[in-house]
Amino acid sequence: MATSTAPKAAPGAAEKPASPKPRKQKLSTRRRREALSFYLFISPWVIGFLVFLLGPMIASIYYSLTDWDSFNPPKWVGFDNYVKLLTDDPVFWKALWNTFYYAAISVPLGLVLGLWLANLLNKQVRARKLFRTLIYLPTLIPLVATAMIFRMVLAPNGPINDFFGLFGLSGPNWLLDGPWVKPALILMSAWGAGAATVLLLAAMKGIPRELYEAAEVDGASATRQFWSITLPHLTPIIFFNLIMGLINAFQIFSQVYILIPKGKNPAGYDAAQTMVPLLFDQAFSYYRMGYASAISWLLFLVILVFTVIAFRTTRRWVFYETEVK
Amino acid sequence: MTLGRAQFSRRGFLGLGAAAGVITLTACGSSAGSSDKPLVMTVWGGDPDRKTYQARIDLLVKKHPDLKVKLQLIPGDSYPQKVQTMIAGGNGPDIMQVAESVNTYSSKNQLLELDDLAQTAKLDPEQRFGPVGSLYTYQDKLYAIPDRSGAVTVFYNKDMFDKKGIKAPTAEWTWDDALDAFKELTVPGKVWGYSGAEWFPQWWSLAYQNGGTIIDANGRPAVASDEVVEALQWAGDLVFKHKVVPSKADYADMGPDIGGDQAFPNQKVATHANGFWVMSGLTKVSFGWDIAPMWRGKKQAVSAFGSGLAISRTSKQRDKAFKAIDFLTSTESQAQIIASGQDVPANLEVQKSQAFLKPSWMKTDVDMGVFAESSEFVFRAPFIPEWNEMIDTISNGLADFWLGKERSAKKALTALQKDLEALIKSGA
Numbered sequence: 001m002a003t004s005t006a007p008k009a010a011p012g013a014a015e016k017p018a019s020p021k022p023r024k025q026k027l028s029t030r031r032r033r034e035a036l037s038f039y040l041f042i043s044p045w046v047i048g049f050l051v052f053l054l055g056p057m058i059a060s061i062y063y064s065l066t067d068w069d070s071f072n073p074p075k076w077v078g079f080d081n082y083v084k085l086l087t088d089d090p091v092f093w094k095a096l097w098n099t100f101y102y103a104a105i106s107v108p109l110g111l112v113l114g115l116w117l118a119n120l121l122n123k124q125v126r127a128r129k130l131f132r133t134l135i136y137l138p139t140l141i142p143l144v145a146t147a148m149i150f151r152m153v154l155a156p157n158g159p160i161n162d163f164f165g166l167f168g169l170s171g172p173n174w175l176l177d178g179p180w181v182k183p184a185l186i187l188m189s190a191w192g193a194g195a196a197t198v199l200l201l202a203a204m205k206g207i208p209r210e211l212y213e214a215a216e217v218d219g220a221s222a223t224r225q226f227w228s229i230t231l232p233h234l235t236p237i238i239f240f241n242l243i244m245g246l247i248n249a250f251q252i253f254s255q256v257y258i259l260i261p262k263g264k265n266p267a268g269y270d271a272a273q274t275m276v277p278l279l280f281d282q283a284f285s286y287y288r289m290g291y292a293s294a295i296s297w298l299l300f301l302v303i304l305v306f307t308v309i310a311f312r313t314t315r316r317w318v319f320y321e322t323e324v325k
Numbered sequence: 326m327t328l329g330r331a332q333f334s335r336r337g338f339l340g341l342g343a344a345a346g347v348i349t350l351t352a353c354g355s356s357a358g359s360s361d362k363p364l365v366m367t368v369w370g371g372d373p374d375r376k377t378y379q380a381r382i383d384l385l386v387k388k389h390p391d392l393k394v395k396l397q398l399i400p401g402d403s404y405p406q407k408v409q410t411m412i413a414g415g416n417g418p419d420i421m422q423v424a425e426s427v428n429t430y431s432s433k434n435q436l437l438e439l440d441d442l443a444q445t446a447k448l449d450p451e452q453r454f455g456p457v458g459s460l461y462t463y464q465d466k467l468y469a470i471p472d473r474s475g476a477v478t479v480f481y482n483k484d485m486f487d488k489k490g491i492k493a494p495t496a497e498w499t500w501d502d503a504l505d506a507f508k509e510l511t512v513p514g515k516v517w518g519y520s521g522a523e524w525f526p527q528w529w530s531l532a533y534q535n536g537g538t539i540i541d542a543n544g545r546p547a548v549a550s551d552e553v554v555e556a557l558q559w560a561g562d563l564v565f566k567h568k569v570v571p572s573k574a575d576y577a578d579m580g581p582d583i584g585g586d587q588a589f590p591n592q593k594v595a596t597h598a599n600g601f602w603v604m605s606g607l608t609k610v611s612f613g614w615d616i617a618p619m620w621r622g623k624k625q626a627v628s629a630f631g632s633g634l635a636i637s638r639t640s641k642q643r644d645k646a647f648k649a650i651d652f653l654t655s656t657e658s659q660a661q662i663i664a665s666g667q668d669v670p671a672n673l674e675v676q677k678s679q680a681f682l683k684p685s686w687m688k689t690d691v692d693m694g695v696f697a698e699s700s701e702f703v704f705r706a707p708f709i710p711e712w713n714e715m716i717d718t719i720s721n722g723l724a725d726f727w728l729g730k731e732r733s734a735k736k737a738l739t740a741l742q743k744d745l746e747a748l749i750k751s752g753a
Contacts, residue, residue: 055345151581267724
């Protein structure tokens, strides 16, 4: 196949050297074949990306400027949707606050927990392979199953509140009582810390032994070693987990949808409605596609701002070994 | 251009994206379809529903070999999204199951008006379905033919009633009679006298019994009226004052996803008011149970659950679709609904037939005549175009009330009235 294409392309290539870009050299047949296979193999992704992601994204910019019920032709309304969202929709601000609340606590908590667990699992203890498996296991359980388990665990007389009962405390109605619903969601997110743990653990294994040996000779304590050797080496992975965690936290949907279903637990849903569930309701329950598109773009901006901030600060705290050498 | 040079600039890539965007925009308007294709019928539910609908379609095809129907069963919680996507894509279902949210579609011009088709086919909804016949009308036009329709009935645990020496509930019970019985039946922490106060069809029944309405005759919200306040207060007091109905916390302790429908078969509650489907959980229980019509307040009123069959405006085969609906709601096809134990058929003749009163699958003696009896005092629920938002607003607005944090129905409903007024601006 490549041989039939190559001769056709060659004349075209031969004409070009006269063009005002002399730095582009005529490609060898091998390079051209390589390029061909590159585009061939990347095309499924490119086409998928254009048709299913970038295309709809651009279309949604247009829709966000219209009043559209998804059935009848959209009506152009300019920035009305955005103005209404930002100035005249308390539910939007509540959802945004809930999302911030969730992200601000669950992301750092996930990082700290992951780091702590990874550090523990890196120690020479009996059955540590088993522990590693067990800690990663929760991330393999489908979200629906996890949510079902958490509904039982967090029941008013469930195991968690029974545990509190041992100390004479009466636990809250986690999923029913307004202020406790978001902490319950965060608790469930901590359950998935194993995913970060595995990445951190792998990075820990990659830290050269001689650094620790040298530190030991110098008389550095274990704590000192952790802060001065382990942690700096882990910062790229921590940074990766931070970015992924931020994006996932802002887009939280299924957990809310399953743990506190709107129909059965309106109070819980009301107390913890985040951005994506709000968007979903507007689009598919109230048939306000234009409004929902505007919400999605505002959410996109919020995520963008936080990701940019995170990237801007990398120079101060993320340590890439290759950059030092 | 050579392949080697075919490098995409960022701008070019974005341009391709824009092109794809335009395609996405235009694709939403296109449609295709020929008259030879089978009719597409969308319904919601689970496997038992599929069997029943398919059996009815098989009967239809036997009788009218020129009709072909393809059944699409969609799980209930994703049904609106799926149908929305189909319609928006220009390939809406020919026959479409609709219920309370029917007028979100009809008000957006997505359903076909059926008056003319019904007249041509000599289908008189009033005669075939009684008062329910006009349930799916919007601005005096008919948009769906009733298909399934069953009132809320009172399920009661015969054994528990007998043990306490309480007479079976009747349509003539007053609110006081009901409360006395529930108190008698309650064993604190173990058995509750009743469940089924909190869901809107349940407490709305009480509001209408008391002479209230949710949406008044002018299309304006009317939930803060004395009648509605009194009814909601009574329902709330069952949970928090008299403690004869399990609270949300009590249910949550019984397990995930437990409500009255599960608590009644588990003998956690002695009485329960809900739809026909509760029976499916009762086929294997060892205790005696029966059903009774909903009790009364100042007058008789009860909610009903049901669904109708509509034709989407994008359908290319309107006449065939109506012919199918006509048959599906006839006695012959509707008898299947009860034969399989799926639901209560809307067709009155079937509701009064021996096949309905003594279904073959029913092992115990259950007073099925209750459904026909109740259908006479079913109140007409306000199927407004903003139905989904109204229900969300109501359940959000009353969330604290049903948690027992706000014990005054008056306060809760006054706040709710304001929210509803903001939502429902236009009077019908």
